[in-house]
Amino acid sequence: MLRSGAGHPDAGQSEASTSRQLSPEEEAQRLYATLNEYLLLEHKAQPRLCLPNESENGEVTTGARDGAAHVLRCLKVWFDLPADVLINAISLFDRFLTKMKVRPCHVPCITVSCMNIALEQYAADTDTKRSISVEELVSISQSACTAGDVIRMSRVIVDKLSLVTGCRTSTVLDWLRLLRAMLRLHADQCAIVLPPSCQEEELVQLLEIVCCDAACVNTRTSELALVLLYYKLEQQLAESLAAAEESGTIPEHAYYLYDFARQLQLHCHMCDTTLAHARARVRHVLSRYERCEARRDQRQRLVWRLSERTLKVLRPTDRLTSLLPTIEEQHFAVDATPTRTRSGSESSENEETSDWPRSPVLPVYCDN
Template sequence: MLRSGAGHPDAARSQASTSRQLSPEEEAQRLYATLNDYLLLEHKAQPRLCLPVESENGEVTTGARDGAAHVLRCLKVWFDLPADVLINAINLFDRFLTKMKVRPCHVPCITVSCMNIALEQYAAETNTKRSISVEELVSISQSACTAGDVVRMSRVLVDKLSLAGGARAATALDWLRLLRAVLLLHAPAASVQEEELVQLLEIVSCDAACVNTRTSELALVVLYYKLEEQLAEWSRASEEGGALPEDAYVLIDFARQLQAHCNMSEAALSHARTRVRHVVSRYERCEARRDQRQRLVWRLSERTLKVLRPTDRLTSLLPTIEEQHFAVDATPTRNRSGSECSENEETSDWPRSPVLPVYCDN
């Protein structure tokens, strides 16, 4: 959807190596040219969902949409995929639900298909070979569909979303990286780590409350959510006797200029800020209640246990050994059959219960 020039997401990556040789004026011109290109085509990649909270006539609800987004994030974590794939897959899912009326039974297949298309587009952009097959996506996602279903659904998505050209739209992640680069150009002292911003954007993108927010507004709100911590730290330092850094005034002026340049109204920006804060606070409360080490329980049947390790013919009991104190040579011989095991039932490494506890650090 974006032309291959200064505004294309690939152009920002390909010119990253040459940006060090540019002067600050040339770098600013390149970034603002990309910003203008993003603004021209922002409406084409903007979802406009209107999903009910409860399904009345077999419609997809906001809960189903959030569930699909979390499945995509689980796939991203499982396969260790970059954030570009996740944000693009969520954007494809929301845009498809905006154009098409979908039945709830088709949501799992559409979810995996969006991840499939996002993987194809990322491999084409980075000129790398795709390492995850469709069969692996279907197996890990447990979507109850076949690889052929995903391939056919992917063709439908490509046709309905006009993705035949291979180019993708600028997502909120592209906007976030662009705004961060522009911010650091004006205020180098602003400490905003890209990893923290990307993680925050993933949390916000998985919630349906922020799905209809403009990608530029969402990226700006996420960026300033982290910058508020920096501004609060500078304010505390100034109250203790230190002077407020000049970059603090630059940040405030930068926000006003960017808001005017992108035609962001104060009401829309305030509404987006409220929704982002609500989503992040709810996520932090859930994380605070959850233990650092999560205990997962796999329930297996007796038949599955026998397939994994045949223990039906093993026993933990041994015959009693009678000791002879007076006649050393009269010690009885010890007979053991191959069907007996010397393991104690309480200290056995294989549980006798069909419930197997599994621990993970995530």
Template sequence: MYVPIHPQLAPIIPIMLRSGAGHPDADLSAASTSRQRSPEEEAQHMYATLNEYLLLEHKSQPKLCLPAESENGEVTTGARDGAAHVLRCLKIWYDLPADVLISAINLFDRFLTKMKVRPCHVPCITVSCMNIALEQYAADTNTKRSISVEELVSISQSACTAGDVLRMSRVIVDKLSLVAGCRVVTALDWLRLLRSMLLLQAEHCGVSLPAGCQEEELVQMLEIVSCDAACVNTRTSELALVLLYYKLEQQLAEWSSNEETVIPEEHAYYLFDFARQVQLHCQMNEASLCAARARVRHVVSRYERCEARRDRQRLVWRLSERTLKVLRPTDRLTSLLPTIEEQHFAVDATPTRTRSGSVSSENEETSDWPRSPVLPVYCDN
């Protein structure tokens, strides 16, 4: 049923809907270079970007159909999630922005949507997607790339060479028809856009947005659900809207349980009516939106249960001897000098040597990737 627009929403909503198209790569949070935008101009800019995102959304939407168990050598959902966790560990290891991670996961899912690959090629494809995402981010932000392909290969333990990654990167770019300077709209772009629109709407109506809707928390939750195959085929705009209002509902529930905090009913009405207007404008199906909400709740609740475990393990890195020699070239140095025997006629003149405390894992084959070395048992970030 259509929800009528509240009189206080009327000044902004029609202006937004009449706005023209805008470039999706524009910075939503930055002010105009010449002067600060007025609320009406900011609303026009945001809804112009919204219309542009709607036109480009289908290009970045994966449609994966992976089996739970491999029968004929197919890539399974477990292998897909393992690759996504490897990408997130690389993001944490190098302290990369979330844009790189979400873009790399999106590239990986779209490539598996188009191409049927063998499990042995998944490690190389994973590192190649991260390599392309780094190149795209450097081009979008006009910055210099600081991580080389060799470093990615060494840390990821993908059992491939830098040349393999470069060749696979060219294959991915060709199969996905990636064009330089044309960035694909991801769920992270939708999340930032919808949050900015909600902030503007709340400010216009005099409603205080809950503290739980901070961008950092929303982005972290998006990373969590993006690493789970259950949410991979969810429409990116629906996923962003569900995540935004999931955090909003959590905060409102906490406020309602606290007797000291009183929220006017009209404030909650303004916030949820805005979501209804976005749903109608983006033509989101009610059943699809409810299904996406159920999947997100399941993934997040499972993550929160793991978070609550006291005996959980920290991030575990399993290094082979080859990698350890690269990272620790001084592992043969000793901490104590051997004792020099004065008697030349001693039976055993060879002194005992005390080696350093460096400990490496067993020399394992790399065929079990991505279980080794950077698949986390649990990650705090």
């Protein structure tokens, strides 16, 4: 659990800026103090999932876990939520599945409940009013559960994970922001411009992609954050080396940030073997995501399948037909008037609609 002000590495800086500006030495001391606090509490928020690829005895599979993570990300995009809510909800989901053995039918309710708890915690941390109700979460997620089910399941999750109001554990997003703040401070001290690829928005987007994949769920949170920084720094180093081959000189500052990331690895007691495995998993997930993005244009368009009852409510089509009766032309003399036999018991409406098909036929609209 974090003390007040340690949730975000920029929190202390924003509060101190109102009184006085911190010197680089004081800022470094504050960041390293937060880093040591994160290290002490890292094991409490570390999930240890062991999910099968295929369900044999009604167990939750890795595919079901990834599906729940993508549902959480869809809710984040739909409601335009910050990344803190999504990462915290995924962490709660993984930690709950680590402690409890659940049935696949309960996964949708657990997913929405984790998002509900994450919204509550974010409102408490930022001292803001919650704008999304439980009913809206249930309606948009289409989880086939009620708001009462989500509230009861939220209480179970809070109880099993021993969550305390106003206190939360550090997530991988907190680690990423902290390590990036330390890297930015080191770059300022060395008079180096931080690479554009290390912007927080791009790093957070990569983190969302990685957290939604079960391959990286058991990776240490500090290692996962550092691997993402390594991933961006390696890209910048490769670009610098490619530019140096043309000019013939290799800039020394290209290695400064990479060396500082190595110092962070040693400070956090990260093994080279486990860090290499984490880097391999992250590279595999990101490369697979990039291949899927490259094939986006080849995907089939979304088709909505509606029932016949819903279709009639949206647009009555019970009297539409693709075939129209042929109108035969009859020539009569001017004086001659055709005789009609009218029946007193039958209505004209029944005569006109008696031969129309009763099954709905949808009209086809062309672009031309």
